[in-house]
Amino acid sequence: MSNNTESNALVKFTENSNNEWIEEAIVKDYIKCYEFNYFSNFQEIGFGGFGKVFRANWKSSHNYLALKSFFSFNNTTIKEIIKEFKIQREVDFHDNIIHFCGVTIGAAYFLTIHNLLI
C-alpha cells in the first residue's frame, strides 16, 4: 500500500458531514487515531462486505495487527463503523473477541485496527 493518496482519504473522511460522531470520538480520545506512516509490511489477508482486510506491523514491532479498510466512505459505511465501535465497547473485555485498537487514515482508505486472529 502506498501512502500517496493519504490526503485523498483524509479529504473524503473530513468532507463527509455524517462523520461527526467518529471525529468527536477521536478528538475526545475515545478512539485512538494512529499515524498511518508507522504501519509497514502490508499484506492482504481477507475481504469483507465493506473492503479489504490487511495485516501489518506497527513501528518496529514484529507482531501483526489486522487493518480493515472501507472502500467508500459513505453514510452506510459510517453507520457500520459506528455500529462496530459500539458493539466492541460492550464486549472488548472478552478473550474470544477481536479487540478494536483504533483507526488510521491512509492509502485512500479509512482503516480500523484490530488484533490479528491467526
Ligand SMILES: Nc1ncnc2c1ncn2[C@@H]1O[C@H](COP(=O)(O)OP(=O)(O)OP(=O)(O)O)[C@@H](O)[C@H]1O
Ligand atoms: N482481526 C482479524 N484477524 C485475522 N483475519 C481477519 C480479521 N478480521 C477480518 N479478517 C479476515 O478478513 C475477512 C473479512 O473480514 P470482515 O470483518 O471485513 O468481513 P466479514 O465479517 O467476513 O463480513 P462483513 O463485511 O459482511 O461483515 C474475514 O473473513 C477474515 O478472513
